[in-house]
Amino acid sequence: MSDVSFVRTEMLPQQEPPGSSVGIVGWARANLFDGVTNSVLTIISLILVYFVLEGLLSWTFQSVWNASSLTECREIMTATWGKTHGHACWAVINDRWLQLLYGFYPPYPAEPGVNFGENTGAWPAYFRPNLSFVLLLLAVAPVLFDKVPRKLLIVTAVYPFLMPWLMWGGSIWGPVMAAAGFGIGFLAYRLLTPVIGGLGGIIAAIALPVIWWLFLVGIVAAGLESVVSISIPEVESRKFGGFMLSILIGVVAIGCSLPIGIVLALGRQSDLMIVKTLCVGFIEFIRGVPLITLLFVASVLLNVFLPPGTQFDIILRVLIMVTLFASAYMAEVVRGGLAALPKGQYEGADSLGLNYWQAQRLIIMPQALKISIPGIVSTFIGVFKDTTLVSIIGLLDPLGLSNAIRADAAWNGIYWELFAFIAFLFFVFCFGMSRYSMYLERKLHKGH
Amino acid sequence: MSELMTDRQIDRSKMQVSDEVAIEIRNMNKWYGSFHVLRDINLNVNEGERIVIAGPSGSGKSTLIRCINRLEEHQSGDIIVDGTELSSDLKNIDKIRSEVGMCFQHFNLFPHLTILENCTLAPIWVRKTPRKEAEETAMHFLEKVKIPEQADKYPGQLSGGQQQRVAIARSLCMKPRIMLFDEPTSALDPEMIKEVLDTMIELAEEGMTMLCVTHEMGFARQVANRVIFMDQGQIVEQNEPEEFFNNPKSERTKLFLSQILGH
Amino acid sequence: MSELMTDRQIDRSKMQVSDEVAIEIRNMNKWYGSFHVLRDINLNVNEGERIVIAGPSGSGKSTLIRCINRLEEHQSGDIIVDGTELSSDLKNIDKIRSEVGMCFQHFNLFPHLTILENCTLAPIWVRKTPRKEAEETAMHFLEKVKIPEQADKYPGQLSGGQQQRVAIARSLCMKPRIMLFDEPTSALDPEMIKEVLDTMIELAEEGMTMLCVTHEMGFARQVANRVIFMDQGQIVEQNEPEEFFNNPKSERTKLFLSQILGH
Amino acid sequence: MTTLTDPPKASFRLSMLIYDTRYRSMTIQAVAMIGFMLFAAWLINNTMTNLETLGKTPQFGFLLEPAGYDINQRLLDYNSQDTHMRASLLGLLNTLLVAVMGCITATIIGVLVGVLRLSKNWIVAKIMTVYVEMFRNVPVLLWIVLAMAILIESLPAPRAFRGENPEATMNLFDTVAVTNRGIYVPEPLFSNSLGNIHLLGQSSLRFDVSVDLIAFLIVLGLSIFGITKVNARAKHIQETTGERPKTLWANLGLFFVPTGILLALLGFHLGYPELKGFNFKGGTHMRNSLIALWLALSLYTAAFIAEIVRGGILAVSHGQTEAAEALGMRSGRTMRLVILPQALRVIIPPMISNYLNLTKNSSLAIAVGYMDITGTLGGITMNQTGRELETVLMLMLCYLVISLSISMVMNWYNNRVKLVER
Amino acid sequence: AGTLDDVKARGKLNCGVTTGLVGFAAPDANGEWMGFDVGVCRAVAAAVLGDPKAVEFVPTTGKTRFTALASGEIDMLARNTTWTFSRDVDLKFTFVGVNYYDGQGFMVPKELGVSSAKELDGATVCIQTGTTTELNLADFFRSNNISYEPVPIETNAEAQQQYLAGACDVYTTDASGLAATRATFEDPSAHVLLPEIISKEPLGPLVRHGDDGWGDVVRWSLNALVTAEELGVTSANIGEMAAGTNNPEINRLLGSEGSLGEMLGLDAGWAKNAIMAGGNYGELFEGNIGESTPIGLARGLNAQWTDGGLIYSPPFR
């Protein structure tokens, strides 16, 4: 083996790869025409894409934007292209898009004549849902993104009380007093614990706010209102509709289901048999039936289950049922987060002498929830999409509105444009959120 | 295992043992399901004593010290810590836990809190110390373990040895009278072991009552005033370190010592 | 890196090198995208040769041996294995793959199959060996790597060293004429490294043609009959182990050797 | 504290209910239980009072009254004089029908799309991505409605088949008619039929079993038994000699010959759909409501399944493929013997929960007028009888039973395929 | 408290309407509800609260309408609902009158060449679920011994789409609904209504059993509209008539004489307000569904009894 010994005297330079494997040609070769099957697939796909786009694009863009009724739309089409098929009549969106976005939310203050006369266009009350939405983004930003200033958490804390006031209107004292309930609970705990002991303190901290909310809030708020009146016009929930309604249901359901879901998840994780059984029973029951049956319960049964004479409107009832629905799913998401925490965290907390609730609040939940955020976002997307089901029980969400619009003599017979618009809006929302949750998942992966 | 890698002079004179009883364990038994993991344990620890617990894997060392601050429940016998009996009474448990600090093999720091927050959490919420005061104490102990400059970092940003020292500081912030260590150095690289052992020696010099599960025999020799050898859930032998290492009585101990000192 | 931790006598006399060519690589070039990862590689391996490939990280060692059984495609030049040229011809690829065994750094055992099934899968489906016969062969090789008693366990139940030995046995079951090893010990604990290297030495003693990417210089010294040093996608130096270690020619090699033998 | 007296053996004090870990858990449980009972009692009490005021005491007698409405898509015989119970039963069967069909197609499409998304072919991968994102991010109800609309608008009405120069013609040699009312396919008919067995008499749950079908199934069973025998033998041969004998022809023969003979004996022929009057007559009719629902649910769920499949395949490390290839296995075999068995562990559990979702989503059938159980029991029956409480409860019960059964299967599977580890 | 007091206290009338049926109820671009049924709601609101705008319209589907009413979510339902025995007796609702005498009809494309419902053997029929028409249809085909295939559909809009696309041969519902639907077709003349009317469909507003006072208010509000047409009181001339006329019935109706309003628990001008809300019965009819609208329904049965129709109000006395 004389050839064994070898020493390279000069290093070879880096060379360009053979032309066929780089650049556009190389890319196409590798990704599109790599073998016979692939080439055939590519060509078929290209043809398919061409036909779909051709039909879709001409329908979408060779369209009528200004018309007051379908008939007029058709006349314009016939005049322009000689046929009514293959062209969209976006005029209906032009005409009704405010309705599709806000439902019947009054564009003017709900009680005309207060300050603005009968002038309906004077002071768009749409700013209320809009402001709620912007505040919502501000409120969730500190939860979702690390880089946002922590001060925004104040918005997060205030939002649950501010949003109902903005949306439903009325006196500000109601939400303020409702928030005060938490303050009362806190004070009761702080002040009474030294006097009547820890247990008494806890009981008082729960009982007093409940009494406050059940019996006193209304009176006190009314009293304050009569002294210092700060109120904006009221809007009944009946007037809510369109995408505003979908978002509202989604946001309220997720917001309220989070605490319930946490409690359920903790219950399901606990070793207390009865508590666990109750939680598992609830979760599995809710997850075992379709949302639509729960909505039936909301629309036809909930009043039967509640004390005689209780009246609250269908939107609130739907909110309750959707919240329960979301809680069950949320509980499973949170449970996943809890399960992902190492046991050492519990032991670390125990060994420092933190009690169960302190450990949960200070150590376990902050970590578990962070892990669960992608799951929470997916649940939100699911609930948001599912809000369309409320159209089946007669609420005017975008789908429900599409029926109402088609029942208007002017737009009777319109079809694709409405659904395309609704689908598009849903897509934009959900796609955005799903991208965000993917980004989060990647971030979490890196972080561990 | 290696001899203690410290070069400083250890001042055994300061390590006074009083004759007040800090921990008393009487006829304690514990089962996992039907597996009898601790059998008839009797152990008295006086205040200021530094006890090293050794023994083969699975012999119940961790279980024993976890019982002392009630991370595990024992089924029979008594454990009395600082005059308080460990029973199912939550108040007693809380009391004992705030007097007994624990330091785990895997540190168990809270990754979502800064070092300082890790250290002030329990004083603020359990001891109800004002934040300011808690932070001062925390900084004091962080200085003691020589990482005050890391106070605002998160655990994930520290090395293993630093993390373990933070864990010790965290326990100390509760001003415990007794410290339990469960293999505090076994998850660490050799260089980091030294840092942690140094910190523990300092504690010992200040007269802290310590129970330490460890296989650092150098540490045992220089610091402990008693070594306890466990096997199969029982205390097989206990003695002063010199005696224990040079003149083990039981066969089991001899075998064990030959193994861990041998290689 | 540590010297080979084996205490047995290695019988170099058995390791005969014939002068039949097993692998011939001529002017081979490979690019990843536009990155020229292998440059003008020329290499002849005779049957029975044991070649160790060394070189800094990223120098293309893995890529080279992966090209030999066509896990990667080369863009220019020829690779001829056992007289068959590696081209896009599927039949040739199949033929070569069944004659070249490969052993990965991370073992890549099939976790859903038992050890025995792992070893018999390819013989049954690729070689069409009757199951019984395949199982006998498998047991034979498992005995050879000294873990016949683990045959019915799943990979997840074995230690890293055992897994790597199973991986070797699995390749051997295909009765390959050439074995490629890609850092077979770098994912293992020191004790386990020994087990695996012992197995490899035994293979070498039986005259298996081997190409091995490794930094176990002890192994290279004692077993290899040629060491190839790669850098930046090129073969910089090749020589017999003695010469290579004691008398490296190129500057690059010297630097590298000083680094890995230095500490 | 040098001397320790015996610790005081405290007698039971009330505060121990809270502070003693042993009693505390009992206290919490008792409180939870009492709370739950009170809540349940409160609900039931409210319900009772409310129903009394409405004059509707809960009772299920209405189930035995004639339903009065017709159901077009049905698996059992039914007419408008049958009871509400039978209508519900038909609805339930329809739910199961669309759920089963949907699960099957969703799986097929989902697996295909999931695999194609990993394709090296850039454009195919991108098209699949667009498909997945499109379906995942738009509500399923919208898809159901759109699917229905597309079927209705794009397919020819039956009247288009009429006349001298029809605008539309039947497909597949005039055997299948695709119309916007659904698809008509040939139906199997027997001239020497063995008749039917009526079970459960005239009750609402009665059903017929075709003896022809039973005979057919028996013969088929025997054939399949034979085929398994042949394959077992082939396997045996493979294990002893290594070569697997070709069994294709034996299998085909075993499968088709006996059943063919039986069909000939029974006088099997196909009844072709034919345009008569307003509609096609003869043949089997799959209504467009069923097709639309089926299609939308399949495509929607398939988008999720595709992601699961993709994730499952990606979860199997690339090293596994390389190891198999290095052993000389071709890609098809690698997929079947190495990748799939591992991927399935990851895939199946979320897949089953998607089946569950599909089943639950099938309740949106009312949007297209498919008479599933929500459409019959929870729809028309509820509406015509005014028995909301009873119908909604029964409806939930039905779904709950289906869901829990599926969950049970899932748990069983999960336990079975757990990877063995140290 | 009775429903009347509730409504007054609330200051709003909750009125159930359909989610959308051309001419009967649908919201326009400003969210204002329009239509014949809507007119009834507004009249009642005007009578009770003096403000025709004080109505909260609650869209209901065929399925939710009865529960909405029974549970008290709505005070009255004006949703082209047929007065039937079981709805009255079993579901316990009081139909306070009839605002449209209807019957179930069939609509077919002209090109089918069908001239009678009896020729529909084997036809595919679009039908709204949860309605009386669904039951009638089953009965009709059963009693005539001919077969059909129902295509159940939730809403009118959906039904119309299916019918136009040829997914069903026939669309059947209340003849008024058929006419309303046909009116909006691109080419209405290509479709015919078959001569058979296979059922009686008296459509009217309804309230819950057990609150007769409220039932009376709704009933007489409707009757006021009818009587107003009969007496020639229109929204145009009501101003001067309210001042007093020499017809005592008009005076009683419009509150310038007697105390009918007080008896109902309303103020004296209640009927005047109701009529001013959208005009009298005839005006409502003409404005929403009459021959001058695209829907173009003839009065037919719904003419005043004086004109040979069935619209007949008991006297205001």
Ligand SMILES: Nc1ncnc2c1ncn2[C@@H]1O[C@H](COP(=O)(O)OP(=O)(O)OP(=O)(O)O)[C@@H](O)[C@H]1O
């Ligand atoms: N939660 C548990 N359930 C059941 N058995 C347990 C549990 N924890 C520990 N064991 C068993 O109890 C015995 C003692 O465990 P322990 O952790 O106290 O041993 P150790 O002496 O600390 O060992 P090591 O040196 O490995 O940490 C072991 O046999 C172990 O398997």
Ligand SMILES: Nc1ncnc2c1ncn2[C@@H]1O[C@H](COP(=O)(O)OP(=O)(O)OP(=O)(O)O)[C@@H](O)[C@H]1O
């Ligand atoms: N699939 C790939 N695509 C692009 N570049 C790659 C790919 N695989 C490897 N490379 C690059 O090719 C070069 C050679 O890689 P190779 O894995 O062969 O190095 P190596 O010598 O085995 O190094 P190590 O000792 O770290 O395993 C590296 O620079 C690497 O970054």
Ligand SMILES: NC(=O)CC[C@H](N)C(=O)O
């Ligand atoms: N088309 C409808 O919605 C109403 C139909 C019929 N008048 C009924 O009351 O049932």
Ligand SMILES: [Mg+2]
């Ligand atoms: Mg331990």
Ligand SMILES: [Mg+2]
């Ligand atoms: Mg490598």
